[in-house]
Amino acid sequence: MKTLAALALTGGLLSTTASAGSGNRNNPNTEFLKANPIYQKSCSKCHGKNAEGRLFGGAPSLISEKIAAVPADELRGAIVNGKGRMPKFGKKLSATDIDAIVEQIKKANTQ
Ligand code: HEC
Numbered sequence: 001m002k003t004l005a006a007l008a009l010t011g012g013l014l015s016t017t018a019s020a021g022s023g024n025r026n027n028p029n030t031e032f033l034k035a036n037p038i039y040q041k042s043c044s045k046c047h048g049k050n051a052e053g054r055l056f057g058g059a060p061s062l063i064s065e066k067i068a069a070v071p072a073d074e075l076r077g078a079i080v081n082g083k084g085r086m087p088k089f090g091k092k093l094s095a096t097d098i099d100a101i102v103e104q105i106k107k108a109n110t111q
Contacts, residue, residue, distance in 0.1 A: 033104035038097050068109035076102045
């Protein structure tokens with residue numbers, strides 16, 4: 001999977017250059033989410049390539065104490081059904097893909 005490797009590499013470079021700011025950004029546990037091509041295609045335009053959030057539309061960082069405290073089922077619900085200005089992805093992504101992203105968000109929020 002050349003593209004995946006390239007994405008993982010780009011994610012690594014980006015996280016190095018964007019190291020100022022939010023404390024958890026260099027957490028190696030964020031690499032799985034950042035290397036997920038579905039995350040980069042469907043989510044990064046709002047939540048940021050490094051899941052740092054706030055690019056436009058007020059999308060929050062996906063790596064925060066707040067998100068860490070949200071149960072996986074609720075995160076999944078927000079992705080499937082949308083929430084506020086967050087669009088719904090229940091018909092765009094498979095349940096397997098959504099489960100994988102939820103797991104990667106959870107992992108990104110562990111130290
Ligand atoms: C059009 C911009 C946009 C896109 C694309 C987008 N989001 Fe969001 N997302 C938002 C906004 C805005 C919120 C804040 C919603 C609120 O709390 O009102 C949010 C909130 C969330 C939350 C937090 C839910 C909670 O319970 O607090 C998660 C998790 C999330 N998004 C994951 C994703 C994932 C995964 C994708 C890709 C499949 C994605 N988002 C794509 C804008 C977006």
